[in-house]
Amino acid sequence: MSTISLQDTHHHDNHDDHGHGHHQETFLTKYIFSQDHKMIAKQFLITGIIMAVIAMGLSILFRLQLAWPDQSFPILETFLGKWAEGGRIRPDFYLALVTIHGTIMVFFVLTAGLSGTFSNLLIPLQLGARDMASPFLNMLSYWFFFSACVIMMGSFFIQTGPASAGWTVYPPLSALPKAIDGSALGMTMWLISMVLFVASSLMGGINYVSTVLNMRTKGMDLWKMPLTIWAFFLTAILGILSFPVLVAGVVLLVFDRSFGTSFYLSDIVMGTQILPNEGGSPILWQHLFWFLGHPEVYIVIMPALGISSEIISVNSRKPIFGYHAMIYSLIGITILSFIVWGHHMFVTGMNPLLGGVFMITTLIIAVPSAVKTFNYLATLWRGNIRFTPAMLFAIGLVSFFISGGLTGIFLGNASLDINLHDTYFVVAHFHLVMGSAAIFGMLAGVYHWFPRMFGKMMNAKLGYLHFWLTFICAYLVFFPLHFLGLDGVPRRYYAFTEFEFMQKWLTVNVFVTWAAIIAALAQVAFLFNFFYSIFKGKKAPQNPWEANTLEWTAPVEHLHGNWPGEIPTVYRWPYDYSKPGAETDFIPQTVPFSQTMSSNLPHDFEGNTEAEQIQKDWEAANKPAEKAE
Amino acid sequence: MVHTLQQQEVKFDAKPKKFVVWLFVVSSTIMFGGWTSYYIVFSASKGKGHGLVLPDAFMYSTAVLVASSVFLFLATRALRNGERGFQQLFLWITLALGVVFGVLQFQAWSSLYQSGAALINNNAAISLIYVVSGFHLLHILAGICFILNSLVGSYKDIPSDKAIYRQEITSIFWHFIDILWIYLYVFLLLNS
Numbered sequence: 001m002s003t004i005s006l007q008d009t010h011h012h013d014n015h016d017d018h019g020h021g022h023h024q025e026t027f028l029t030k031y032i033f034s035q036d037h038k039m040i041a042k043q044f045l046i047t048g049i050i051m052a053v054i055a056m057g058l059s060i061l062f063r064l065q066l067a068w069p070d071q072s073f074p075i076l077e078t079f080l081g082k083w084a085e086g087g088r089i090r091p092d093f094y095l096a097l098v099t100i101h102g103t104i105m106v107f108f109v110l111t112a113g114l115s116g117t118f119s120n121l122l123i124p125l126q127l128g129a130r131d132m133a134s135p136f137l138n139m140l141s142y143w144f145f146f147s148a149c150v151i152m153m154g155s156f157f158i159q160t161g162p163a164s165a166g167w168t169v170y171p172p173l174s175a176l177p178k179a180i181d182g183s184a185l186g187m188t189m190w191l192i193s194m195v196l197f198v199a200s201s202l203m204g205g206i207n208y209v210s211t212v213l214n215m216r217t218k219g220m221d222l223w224k225m226p227l228t229i230w231a232f233f234l235t236a237i238l239g240i241l242s243f244p245v246l247v248a249g250v251v252l253l254v255f256d257r258s259f260g261t262s263f264y265l266s267d268i269v270m271g272t273q274i275l276p277n278e279g280g281s282p283i284l285w286q287h288l289f290w291f292l293g294h295p296e297v298y299i300v301i302m303p304a305l306g307i308s309s310e311i312i313s314v315n316s317r318k319p320i321f322g323y324h325a326m327i328y329s330l331i332g333i334t335i336l337s338f339i340v341w342g343h344h345m346f347v348t349g350m351n352p353l354l355g356g357v358f359m360i361t362t363l364i365i366a367v368p369s370a371v372k373t374f375n376y377l378a379t380l381w382r383g384n385i386r387f388t389p390a391m392l393f394a395i396g397l398v399s400f401f402i403s404g405g406l407t408g409i410f411l412g413n414a415s416l417d418i419n420l421h422d423t424y425f426v427v428a429h430f431h432l433v434m435g436s437a438a439i440f441g442m443l444a445g446v447y448h449w450f451p452r453m454f455g456k457m458m459n460a461k462l463g464y465l466h467f468w469l470t471f472i473c474a475y476l477v478f479f480p481l482h483f484l485g486l487d488g489v490p491r492r493y494y495a496f497t498e499f500e501f502m503q504k505w506l507t508v509n510v511f512v513t514w515a516a517i518i519a520a521l522a523q524v525a526f527l528f529n530f531f532y533s534i535f536k537g538k539k540a541p542q543n544p545w546e547a548n549t550l551e552w553t554a555p556v557e558h559l560h561g562n563w564p565g566e567i568p569t570v571y572r573w574p575y576d577y578s579k580p581g582a583e584t585d586f587i588p589q590t591v592p593f594s595q596t597m598s599s600n601l602p603h604d605f606e607g608n609t610e611a612e613q614i615q616k617d618w619e620a621a622n623k624p625a626e627k628a629e
Numbered sequence: 630m631v632h633t634l635q636q637q638e639v640k641f642d643a644k645p646k647k648f649v650v651w652l653f654v655v656s657s658t659i660m661f662g663g664w665t666s667y668y669i670v671f672s673a674s675k676g677k678g679h680g681l682v683l684p685d686a687f688m689y690s691t692a693v694l695v696a697s698s699v700f701l702f703l704a705t706r707a708l709r710n711g712e713r714g715f716q717q718l719f720l721w722i723t724l725a726l727g728v729v730f731g732v733l734q735f736q737a738w739s740s741l742y743q744s745g746a747a748l749i750n751n752n753a754a755i756s757l758i759y760v761v762s763g764f765h766l767l768h769i770l771a772g773i774c775f776i777l778n779s780l781v782g783s784y785k786d787i788p789s790d791k792a793i794y795r796q797e798i799t800s801i802f803w804h805f806i807d808i809l810w811i812y813l814y815v816f817l818l819l820n821s
């Protein structure tokens with residue numbers, strides 16, 4: 001398999017003017033089992049979009065139940081059969097809906113859909129590489145992901161239904177196939193699906209890291225990489241270091257479920273029957289799970305942060321504020337994310353001293369996060385802002401990152417968490433900071449790089465409609481949930497009618513559900529725009545956003561190997577926007593300093609005295625007036 | 630076409646691909662790290678480990694695996710010196726020792742089982758011995774595939790930089806699973 005890509009490399013380096021005629025690409029090798037990173041990116045994106053629509057549909061189903069617990073919707077029975085007998089969603093199916101919604105959104109959409117799409121698309125294109133380190137492994141990565149999706153969705157078509165122990169699948173509920181319907185075959189399929197998913201993520205992540213470290217074009221040192229690449233790179237490292245631990249935990253869970261071991265089980269009575277398992281501890285699952293689970297939320301948000309750094313800088317026509325600070329804060333988040341997992345477990349009977357340690361590390365993460373936030377705001381400050389749809393979504397990300405991040409400080413507090421744990425406050429927090437922020441980052445990326453992916457432009461007006469409806473509705477959905485949480489309303493409850501103190505929140509639930517329905521309808525504007533523009537969109541120019549990065553120098557028509565002829569060399573960092581003295585308000589990375597004598601600054605030369613001297617001589621000859629000042 | 634193919638081999642860049650194998654080694658180490666940290670936390674909270682005298686078969690299998698690593702090293706050296714015959718011989722010996730290792734692991738499991746320390750056990754530390762050694766054996770299986778890949782390359786007489794690449798990724802992986810097993814064995818010995 002690898003010979004094919006080798007042939008290509010060779011071909012481009014040496015015979016620029018030949019076409020690609022002698023590569024017999026069939027439909028199967030071009031669209032299905034493609035090894036080209038751009039096609040794999042599109043495969044990830046479209047699969048991710050389909051999964052997102054499914055997961056959004058599931059959320060509407062359980063929102064209907066929460067808003068109108070006593071009302072019958074006969075249409076539901078038509079579609080869901082026994083799971084909605086009499087038009088009302090059954091309690092165990094409600095739990096399945098919540099579980100699969102969370103699993104799909106966190107893993108399939110915001111991990112694979114986000115990293116899989118943009119790492120694949122941008123790492124080779126922005127670094128100037130022909131393809132990934134191992135295109136074959138890259139293809140496998142997609143097909144493992146696809147199989148994981150199929151198996152996860154397949155669990156809707158079995159007798160006992162999908163897994164329903166929550167997306168964190170805590171034992172003992174998940175470990176005992178007889179405990180609830182959702183812990184039977186559906187849970188087994190969940191576990192198999194997740195193992196395939198982790199394998200896919202690892203293959204992807206390993207490829208990304210190896211490509212970033214080994215395959216950058218001439219001149220592209222680490223400190224000239226766009227922030228997108230830094231974010232994808234660190235995300236991939238996080239994945240490589242944390243996903244294997246989830247596999248370790250899942251394997252033990254499989255042994256408990258299927259072979260009768262006692263890794264997580266002890267002292268369990270089911271009905272009148274005492275189970276033989278002894279000595280295990282469900283808390284150990286939580287440790288293994290959250291050792292992945294917490295880095296996972298950064299795996300979700302960091303690519304979105306990287307994408308919005310790039311988009312905000314391009315559309316503010318200003319260099320990103322604090323390029324180095326942005327990178328160091330990403331590195332800081334990466335390191336800190338491994339030592340905070342205990343904040344998910346404050347109420348497991350954890351030693352208060354240990355809780356204090358996890359509390360401090362958790363609160364320290366606020367520092368790099370705040371650095372990033374202020375840098376975004378400072379980049380926007382007095383920029384020549386172009387409000388493209390991508391820019392709006394990137395700014396939306398910043399908004400959600402702030403409003404959701406602030407509540408993280410509440411929840412990271414071990415003592416406050418006693419009250420807030422497992423309430424709607426948590427739901428509100430992570431849906432804003434990780435759900436909405438990350439999905440806005442992803443949508444920003446789609447709007448921004450759509451021309452690069454498909455050679456067409458998306459309709460901007462529909463984009464604005466999509467943004468405003470989604471942005472407002474997301475706040476209307478998630479903001480009221482904070483107040484439910486502060487009042488002590490627990491997550492995952494099927495109906496609010498049975499508890500006196502929760503009944504007053506029913507009207508709020510109706511409001512939230514209507515907002516969710518409008519938000520879901522707003523996505524139709526996006527879906528139509530996306531698929532229509534692929535075929536009928538306006539043809540994209542070479543560099544529609546006047547950006548500096550390398551991907552806009554590659555031809556709009558895709559070819560395997562990305563650039564005909566030699567790969568462009570990089571001379572400068574990617575954020576030379578509105579540089580004083582320059583002719584245009586952007587200077588692509590491929591323009592050498594010798595062509596921009598009028599705008600060069602002393603620090604551009606990084607201490608190269610020879611270049612500094614040339615610059616001084618030029619200035620003496622050409623800028624006598626300025627020198628006099 | 631033969632000519633162009635040979636030219637391409639000159640341009641073959643093994644470095645990123647070798648790095649991929651290294652990163653796999655890292656992630657695999659972390660998976661086993663997950664299990665051994667489960668073991669540490671489990672035994673610390675219960676105040677007991679597996680409490681067994683590990684079967685002698687584990688000792689023999691460790692010795693066999695170390696020996697296999699030595700032969701793999703010799704195979705790599707033979708390839709560097711251009712002695713493909715010796716490379717093939719040493720690779721076959723490595724492969725055979727790998728198979729012997731697998732057989733010894735099965736013997737170890739059966740003697741564990743006969744001594745009453747079965748997989749299904751109310752002491753999760755004992756169950757974990759089976760899990761880590763079992764997943765390690767899966768890695769041996771993958772390692773044998775790497776060795777076969779090197780062997781096939783050697784018999785097909787592929788160009789030397791590709792042959793060296795195949796031999797090198799085999800070495801990285803096989804030495805890794807050798808060291809991994811020593812780690813697991815010593816870990817289980819020390820934390821009884």
